[in-house]
Amino acid sequence: MANKAPINKIISFSNVDGPGNRTSIFFQGCGFNCLFCHNPETINLCLNCGICMEKCPAGAISRDEEGRIVWDKDQCVSCDTCIQVCPHSSSPKIRWMTTDDVMQEIHRSAPYITGITCSGGECTIWYEFMLELFKKVKEINKGCLIDSNGSFDFEQDPRILEYCDGVMLDVKAANPEWHRTLTGADRDMVMKNLRYLLAANKLYEVRTLIFPDRDRENEETVKYVSEIIQDRCFYKIIRYRPFGVREENKKLLGEWTTDEKYAEQYAQLARDLGASKAYVV
């Protein structure tokens, strides 16, 4: 049977997932559980509990013979009730697709795009699928980028790097404790990937989220990254935004968007340390 992966959504045109105009593919499932996740419905695979099915106002969710949840795109009115009521950080609006299915959509946007970006969730969970997809995308001469949380060991299995133009790596925290608090996971693999991908010339960009009033944590992470990457890749300093963040986590992280000037200080710090391609978004 053909290799399938759960796709949360495909955006035909995106201007924020790498250079140029890109088709972005969002996979379902993530090994991290970040407090600040803006789309927590991409974290886990559906457990088929059926809670969302009861609440859907459009009758767009049902069960198949084997009891699995199925979503009817045509019935759906995009109210997102299902996402709000799901207790498992999941979504019923997933399509299990083959690489050919995904290619069909990429073929459609191909005339207008620079390349594709695999994102998530965490796309590296679906490594074999992505590898197969990238090979096909390269055949039509489009670029391939990976947007990753750094949990996959690229050094151990670098096959995909041959087809991938670069990785956009999230470095959420340099401090091990703070990393664990934020993501529920260890930071070591992220740091290993940071160095490995840079050395392999496959690091397109590093991203760090700047939280309001977290001077010590913000500074530690920005310093750590800047000293390593220098001018060899972009460094995107992202302002924390509370939209979509789960209520209980906003209490810890902040109810407000990080001030632009505050974030700009860290981009300046990065540039002072040699990461000349640092900028704020």
Added chain:
Amino acid sequence: MSEALNIIKDETLTYRQELIALARLGESTDNTIRYSEAYYEGKRKGALCDLNEGVMPYRPRYICPDYDLLFEKGCAFLGIEPPTDLLEAVNALEIFYAHVPSITTYPVYLGDLDKLLTPFVEKEDPAFAKKVLKLFLLQIDKVLTDSFVHFDIGPEDNPTARMLLELTEEMQLAVPNITLKYDPERTSDDFALACIRCMLKTAKPSFANHRMFVSEWGEDYAIASCYNGLKKAGGGFTLPRMRLYECSLDASDADDFLNRVLPHYIDLQLEYMDKRVRFIVEESTFFKDNFLSTEGFVKQENFTGMFGVVGLAECCNNLLGITDKKKGFGLNREATQLGVRIMDAIEKRVSEHVAPYCDAFDHRYRLHAQVGIDTDGMQDSPGTRIPIGVEPTMLEQLEVNEIFHKYFPTGTGDIFKFEETYIKTPEAILPIIKGSLANGLRYFSGYLENNDVVRVTGYLVKKSEIEKLNQRKQSLNNVTVFGKGAQDGAHALDRRIQKHGE
């Protein structure tokens, strides 16, 4: 109150706007050109519309003078010598513009300004040249106060075009409209990106599919008014339009529409055009004694009639009994396919009609996707566009456009509104423009949400000027009042925004 008194007492009109309105009123008292009863019936029903062109055309609707000839030979009537430097060149143009008529009374085509002026700009100190161009643009904005005033640049990069772009950004003027003639082989990415940056800040230039226009018109074509393709040293005699939604109300179903109703109205519009074209050439004195014609700045054989259509979306939806626009034309294969059948039928019938004059076009009229006017309301979407408010993703919208743009050599286009993040990523827009033009899009316009200068249905206005009219103050720009009508009646500024993540 009499209509004349209404005009005179209207506090929102400037002196010149009153003068134009009064002249129109005067013209409308004549009835020399008579049409068939069936034509008047169609007009009463709103199926046919003359776009207030006036009952007695005393000049062609759009005129695209040969400015190269002005620079080569000068103009005897105006006593202009061929210019020898930039100041003389700009001065010659400014004088000349004041004497180029059109439906709006202002020139709708100012020339391929970069090509015209480059030989003179190159001879000057760049700072001085820029200063001259700045005053030139200011003169245009303040004297030719109408957004249908239009100049072209490209396809090649050049310092004059760069200066014009920089000044456009700096000055934030709604007049004039600008088109880049884009050719993938001749227009560099760097130049195209400069145009996109300018477009995001000022809603112009738009991007014309140079190859497509050249294949239909030859190299010497002009983009004039909002997006009209026309021949240089020529223009458009007249532009009436079929309001396809209103036409469709006469039909019992799609087949009845295609077999009976559509041919009926096409023929009436052709009758109307033939009579007007004959009148302009045979009765009016424009081609006989106007210096533009006698000195060769325009040639009668280079004019054609523009056969306009509007409201294809609503027409298709009505014929298929679709009441929910979200499931209609542009979003529903069956409705879009019907649109193709209708356009094929219109194109075929119009191309079979032997038009008077129009020698350079084998005596044929050419189709035009009319953008709508302020009084249209929500009933007729511009040309073949998907109705505002139900636009699908940008990809799907482009695909639909690409199907329909080929029908309209005398102009069509679509407008895309970009979310603010695009100001930092013009490189994300370039592949979209390249891809769509390569796939058959004719004309691409864009603007950034939250800009003051915005594109309404084809022309540009400043939102702050619409605000002035809302408060009943005068606006210097003739077109602002159309913009207000289009926003009030058709929510033209509420089009879908291309956001990141969609």
